Amino acid sequence: MKAAYTKPFLTAAFIILLDQIIKIWVRKHMILGDEIRFLGNRGMLHYTENNGMAFGMELGGEFGKLALTLFRIVAVCGIGYALVFLIKHKYHRGLIMMVALILAGALGNIIDSTFYxxxxxxxxxxxxxxxxxxxxxxxxxxxxxxxxxxxxEEFIFFRPVFNLADASISIGVIMILLNQKRYFKQEEPEVSSPNSEMVEE
Structure with missing residues (x-):
């Protein structure tokens, strides 16, 4: 049973570590507003910081910031409990891995907002x-x-600036939504036919 916990939690730990390595590198080698282009004008590192939610959305004021961080912590505890529950009750492996991605992303951003x-x-x-x-x-x-x-007005797609943690959460949520029927498939109980009951008697 312990082996069932290893892969999802190792995956989450790897994403958190990589997310933090990227963020620390950006803070050390770039200043706010700096850009490093790797796909010309279509893809780049653009260093920015935000006080709020994923993809730069914000919840205003100091109280809003504190409330959001505390909410994140409570949410991560809930996601962690859900992940353990899914593993324990042998839910679909794909669902377990997607919840692990969501957990990793949430923890990655919590580290920033709590300790940075x-x-x-x-x-x-x-x-x-x-x-x-x-x-x-x-x-x-x-x-x-x-x-x-x-x-x-100017139109840009895709406008938000994001990090690996945001991407991890988005992939997890999108994949769960796209695969609901497969992830939450319920096994139909076998219905015995009248003939089978007669044979048993």
Missing amino acids: GVIYKYAGLFHGRVVDMFYFPLLTGSFPKWLPIWGG
Whole structure:
């Protein structure tokens, strides 16, 4: 039974470690706003930090920041419990691995928001900023002028800057949504036919 726990938790640990290595490298070798292009204008490292949720979304104010960090910690405890439950009750291996990805991503960003402020001496405990760096503006242009509200404004896809932890969470959630029927398939109980009961008698 112990072997069943090894792969998902090792996978989560590897993602957390790699996520932190990338973030530490970015902080050490880049300054805010720096860019290192590896796919021209379509893919780059763009160093930014945010006070909020995945992909740069934010929850305003110091209280909002504290509440978000504490919520993340509670959520990670719940995800960790769910992962142990799924393994213990032998759920689909794909589902277990996707929950492990979500756990890894959540923990990766919690480390930033909980400890980075103290480690890098710019804020107190639970008030650190999450480091983001991956930016893929694959499509750029402008909305047609005749379009209501956004007419003439710049259009960028994909606009958010994210990190490995964000990507891990997104992949886990998307794969669970796409594979619900397979991951949560219930075995139908066998129904004995009248003839089989007569044979038994």
